[in-house]
Amino acid sequence: DEKNNKSSLTMLLRVGGGQSAHGLQEGIHWHMNIANDIYYASTDESRQVIEWVKSINKETGEETIYRLKDKNVPTPPEDKIRKMDCIDCHNRPAHIYKEPRRMVNLQMEMGEIDTSLPFIKSVSVQALEGEYKTKDEAQKGIGTFITNFYKANYPDLAVSRSKDINKAIKAVRELYAVNYFPEMKVSWRHYPNNLGHLNYDGCYRCHDGKHVSSTGKKITNDCNSCHILLAQKIPGKPEQISLSGLKFEHPGGISISLENQKCSDCHGIPYKVIKEE
Structure with missing residues (x-):
C-alpha cells in the first residue's frame, strides 16, 4: 500500500523427527521417519505435478495409495516411481534465486x-x-x-x-x-523451491486435499499439521497472540475466501491479480 504498512507473524514449525525411536509420528519430517516409506510418481521432469502417492507403514506393513481425484490416474510403471528423500523438499540447498x-x-x-x-x-x-x-x-x-x-x-x-x-x-x-x-534465463521463476508453499506449490504438490485413497482417506491439507501461527500483527489492529494457535488473517484487508486456495495461486508464477467480487 501507499504507506508500506508492515505485517508480521510468528510461526512454530512442527519439524518432527526422522527416527522411529524418537516416537514422533507427526510433523514435517514424518516423511523421513524410518518407520515410513513414501513413494510417488510425477508427470513432469521437475517433479512439480504429482498425481500418485504410496505410503507404507513399515511396522504394520500397511500400504495406502493416493490418487489425484477427478482424474483417472493409472498405476505408474516401476521406473517412474520415486522413493521420497530429503531432496524432494530441500531441492535448492544452494544457488537459491530469491523471490x-x-x-x-x-x-x-x-x-x-x-x-x-x-x-x-x-x-x-x-x-x-x-x-x-x-x-x-x-x-x-x-x-x-x-x-x-x-x-x-x-x-x-x-x-x-x-x-x-x-x-x-x-x-x-x-x-x-x-x-x-x-x-x-535464470531467476526465481525458473527454479522452484519446494520448501514451503507460498511462491511455489511445494508441499501442496501432495498436501492439497485432492489426493484420495480408494477408501476415501485424504492426504491432509490441514495447516496445523505442519505449523502453528502463534502471533500476528496486521496494520491498524492490535497484535494477536495465542500459544494454542491463531487462524491466519490475510494482510491488506482481502475479504475473499481463502479456503480451498493455494498460496501459490496468487503468490506464484506469474503473479495474479485478486479481484474482489
Whole structure:
C-alpha cells in the first residue's frame, strides 16, 4: 500500500523427527521417519505435478495409495516411481534465486530502502520483475521505472526526496544483479523451491486435499499439521497472540475466501491479480 504498512507473524514449525525411536509420528519430517516409506510418481521432469502417492507403514506393513481425484490416474510403471528423500523438499540447498518481495522486505527492514517513500515496496517489486533481455538493460530500466513513477505521481517528492529515491534504486539494482540472470534465463521463476508453499506449490504438490485413497482417506491439507501461527500483527489492529494457535488473517484487508486456495495461486508464477467480487 501507499504507506508500506508492515505485517508480521510468528510461526512454530512442527519439524518432527526422522527416527522411529524418537516416537514422533507427526510433523514435517514424518516423511523421513524410518518407520515410513513414501513413494510417488510425477508427470513432469521437475517433479512439480504429482498425481500418485504410496505410503507404507513399515511396522504394520500397511500400504495406502493416493490418487489425484477427478482424474483417472493409472498405476505408474516401476521406473517412474520415486522413493521420497530429503531432496524432494530441500531441492535448492544452494544457488537459491530469491523471490522479489522477500528481498525487498529485507532491504526495507535494513533501511536500505526508505519505507517512508510512498508505494516503494510495490514499485521496487515491479521494477525487479520487468522484462529485461540483459543485465545492463535491467540496471537502466530499474532506475527509469522507479524515477518515472515518482515524477508522474509525486512530482514534488521526486525532487525533495531524490537522494532517498536514488538510494532505493541502488538497492534494487543490487538485488537484481545477484538474483536475475536474463541472458541465461535464470531467476526465481525458473527454479522452484519446494520448501514451503507460498511462491511455489511445494508441499501442496501432495498436501492439497485432492489426493484420495480408494477408501476415501485424504492426504491432509490441514495447516496445523505442519505449523502453528502463534502471533500476528496486521496494520491498524492490535497484535494477536495465542500459544494454542491463531487462524491466519490475510494482510491488506482481502475479504475473499481463502479456503480451498493455494498460496501459490496468487503468490506464484506469474503473479495474479485478486479481484474482489
